[in-house]
Amino acid sequence: MQQTRLEAINSLFLDYRRHFETGDAQQIADYYRFPLHYYREDGNKLTVDRGAFVQQVEKLLNAYRRLEVCQILGTVTEIIELNDYSSLASVRWTLLHRCEESDKAIELYSSHTRYLLTDTEQGLRVDALVIVDESAKIREAVRARKRAQS
Numbered sequence: 006m007q008q009t010r011l012e013a014i015n016s017l018f019l020d021y022r023r024h025f026e027t028g029d030a031q032q033i034a035d036y037y038r039f040p041l042h043y044y045r046e047d048g049n050k051l052t053v054d055r056g057a058f059v060q061q062v063e064k065l066l067n068a069y070r071r072l073e074v075c076q077i078l079g080t081v082t083e084i085i086e087l088n089d090y091s092s093l094a095s096v097r098w099t100l101l102h103r104c105e106e107s108d109k110a111i112e113l114y115s116s117h118t119r120y121l122l123t124d125t126e127q128g129l130r131v132d133a134l135v136i137v138d139e140s141a142k143i144r145e146a147v148r149a150r151k152r153a154q155s
Contacts, residue, residue: 013129014094014122015081022079028070030062038125042133046140068143069100072150076101076110082117090124091132098139100146114142 017036024032034055041058043051053061069077083095096118101110121133 010086010092011084014084014092017122017129018079018081018094018096022077025066025069025077028066030059030066033062034059036131037134038123038130038132041131042121044133044135046136046138065143068147072100072113072143072146073102074100074113075103087121092122094120094122096120114146116142 021033021036024036037055037058039055039058040052041054043053043058043061045051078099078101080097080099081094082097083093085093087093097115098118099115100113102113103109104111116139117137118139119135119137120131121135122129123132
């Protein structure tokens with residue numbers, strides 16, 4: 006893999022993460038090419054347009070707010086070059102929240118997501134999204150927060 010492509014992929018996910026932290030679903034959608042192929046954890050495949058995707062991201066951002074996420078870390082763990090124009094990237098996302106007792110950021114959960122990245126006229130874009138385990142992790146984190154607040 007060329008160094009410039011590796012740098013472009015890492016840069017994309019760095020910028021992408023920043024938009025998640027600022028909570029802007031429209032800007033997050035700018036990293037995608039639509040219609041998007043969206044593979045869910047349950048094995049179902051959806052084809053979503055930009056509007057439906059933005060709604061899904063808004064739900065995710067609302068969950069992050071409820072969980073009081075203060076920082077998101079993203080680590081590209083693997084890149085497979087599929088051809089000259091497409092790569093499959095695996096990213097480990099770690100979500101942190103502020104611990105009230107110590108005022109330190111602690112891990113809320115981490116999950117993996119895979120992205121099919123394709124060169125387009127607008128630059129590198131996500132063409133397909135494969136959710137590995139985030140939905141289950143969010144549900145467990147919400148339950149844990151409710152138990153802690155009770």
